Amino acid sequence: MGRGTCEGKTPISPMPSIRITVPTPSHQALVPVTDKIAQAVGLLGIEEGAVHLFVLHTTCGLLINENADPDVARDILRRLEEMVPWRDPKDRHGEGNTAAHVRSSLVGSSLTIPVQGGSLVLGTWQGVFLAEFDGPRTRQVVVTAV
Amino acid sequence: MGRGTCEGKTPISPMPSIRITVPTPSHQALVPVTDKIAQAVGLLGIEEGAVHLFVLHTTCGLLINENADPDVARDILRRLEEMVPWRDPKDRHGEGNTAAHVRSSLVGSSLTIPVQGGSLVLGTWQGVFLAEFDGPRTRQVVVTAV
Amino acid sequence: MGRGTCEGKTPISPMPSIRITVPTPSHQALVPVTDKIAQAVGLLGIEEGAVHLFVLHTTCGLLINENADPDVARDILRRLEEMVPWRDPKDRHGEGNTAAHVRSSLVGSSLTIPVQGGSLVLGTWQGVFLAEFDGPRTRQVVVTAV
Numbered sequence: 160m161g162r163g164t165c166e167g168k169t170p171i172s173p174m175p176s177i178r179i180t181v182p183t184p185s186h187q188a189l190v191p192v193t194d195k196i197a198q199a200v201g202l203l204g205i206e207e208g209a210v211h212l213f214v215l216h217t218t219c220g221l222l223i224n225e226n227a228d229p230d231v232a233r234d235i236l237r238r239l240e241e242m243v244p245w246r247d248p249k250d251r252h253g254e255g256n257t258a259a260h261v262r263s264s265l266v267g268s269s270l271t272i273p274v275q276g277g278s279l280v281l282g283t284w285q286g287v288f289l290a291e292f293d294g295p296r297t298r299q300v301v302v303t304a305v
Numbered sequence: 306m307g308r309g310t311c312e313g314k315t316p317i318s319p320m321p322s323i324r325i326t327v328p329t330p331s332h333q334a335l336v337p338v339t340d341k342i343a344q345a346v347g348l349l350g351i352e353e354g355a356v357h358l359f360v361l362h363t364t365c366g367l368l369i370n371e372n373a374d375p376d377v378a379r380d381i382l383r384r385l386e387e388m389v390p391w392r393d394p395k396d397r398h399g400e401g402n403t404a405a406h407v408r409s410s411l412v413g414s415s416l417t418i419p420v421q422g423g424s425l426v427l428g429t430w431q432g433v434f435l436a437e438f439d440g441p442r443t444r445q446v447v448v449t450a451v
Numbered sequence: 452m453g454r455g456t457c458e459g460k461t462p463i464s465p466m467p468s469i470r471i472t473v474p475t476p477s478h479q480a481l482v483p484v485t486d487k488i489a490q491a492v493g494l495l496g497i498e499e500g501a502v503h504l505f506v507l508h509t510t511c512g513l514l515i516n517e518n519a520d521p522d523v524a525r526d527i528l529r530r531l532e533e534m535v536p537w538r539d540p541k542d543r544h545g546e547g548n549t550a551a552h553v554r555s556s557l558v559g560s561s562l563t564i565p566v567q568g569g570s571l572v573l574g575t576w577q578g579v580f581l582a583e584f585d586g587p588r589t590r591q592v593v594v595t596a597v
Contacts, residue, residue: 176421176426207467208597209503209595211417215428215431216428216430216431217369217377224509224555224556225552231509231552234549234553235552235556238539238549239553242534243388249380250380250383250384252376252377252380253374257377258384260370260371260377261381261384264368264369265557266557267559271417271505271563272505273468273503273593273595280468280505280507280593303419304354305354305355305417305451322499357565361575361577362574362576363517363523363574363576363577389530393530395529396530397522397525403523403526407526407531410558411558445574447565447572449500
């Protein structure tokens with residue numbers, strides 16, 4: 160939390176949450192957002208505790224995975240395509256993007272990440288990604304101190 | 306958080322969490338619970354921060370997806386059935402509901418949703434659902450201010 | 452939260468988070484960690500609120516599922532193997548463990564669990580597991596009061 164102690168050492172943040180905008184480049188993409196989230200943690204004044212991320216959409220998600228070899232991101236998207244094929248003649252949803260809705264619920268719409276000393280706590284190989292499943296679009300992420 | 310500031314403007318909530326009951330109508334269902342969660346946020350007195358939802362069961366889950374076209378919920382359940390078929394002769398669990406346990410861990414047992422001005426922060430098309438994978442049953446959700 | 456009330460009844464925790472180490476026994480395993488997490492909740496002095504768990508790795512995850520019949524854990528791992536096979540000739544990631552990365556993002560890298568009266572709030576059949584998808588290894592989990 161790092162907010163609202165009685166001694167006033169950690170002043171109450173003027174903003175409990177902020178929104179960041181993430182343009183996505185293609186129909187499917189894992190867009191790296193670690194730097195944007197780290198910046199938001201600074202703006203929110205979070206020192207110790209955790210930060211919560213939440214996408215305001217139902218055809219994308221948020222996930223943490225390897226940020227070193229970009230082939231990992233490509234493999235993840237291709238494996239999801241194999242598990243949840245884009246076309247399925249049994250789908251009833253008129254927009255034709257049922258697969259994106261399913262993938263969104265499989266990877267999840269939100270993440271919570273620890274913060275220590277004002278910085279995100281991530282393992283050596285971990286990066287934060289917005290997982291676009293029906294782009295390109297402009298996505299919004301709500302970042303909240305928890 | 307909205308709890309425990311020094312000036313006393315936001316009094317410490319008498320309840321840090323409450324439980325809500327969700328009856329599910331059939332073997333598989335995405336049961337809309339957005340209204341119940343919004344009501345719980347009011348009862349808990351959360352103004353700014355986030356709310357955490359947690360099901361006390363291992364054969365259902367919680368997810369956020371489209372609340373406009375009910376075909377999306379139907380498609381999601383049918384796609385999960387294709388990915389994780391109910392019957393698999395290799396399953397060893399004696400109760401025969403392994404698929405429900407697997408689907409529970411894929412969609413997840415909990416959610417955290419931002420709160421601003423006492424209201425859930427959700428995108429235009431987002432609704433909160435309890436995902437029943439082995440009903441009908443009466444499910445319990447723990448709602449906690451975080 | 453249980454931290455930082457004005458009356459001083461609940462003193463500010465000296466540690467906002469701690470790390471626990473989880474050795475995993477085999478290539479795939481659901482390792483029970485409920486007792487370790489409960490102990491960490493005590494060390495952190497969390498009384499009411501929630502605890503957040505976060506693995507610092509991209510080839511394992513955290514999940515909640517049945518802790519009674521060990522066949523459930525075995526079935527879950529085997530079903531994940533069927534959904535996300537270890538070998539896929541289309542994978543490009545050179546380390547050959549793409550499947551572990553995918554399974555990690557499907558089950559998720561983190562969990563948040565309610566705490567009441569200093570104890571984890573879990574349903575009768577729920578246990579917390581570290582899901583190892585590319586072991587054996589020694590894994591680290593960050594445990595944070597939220």
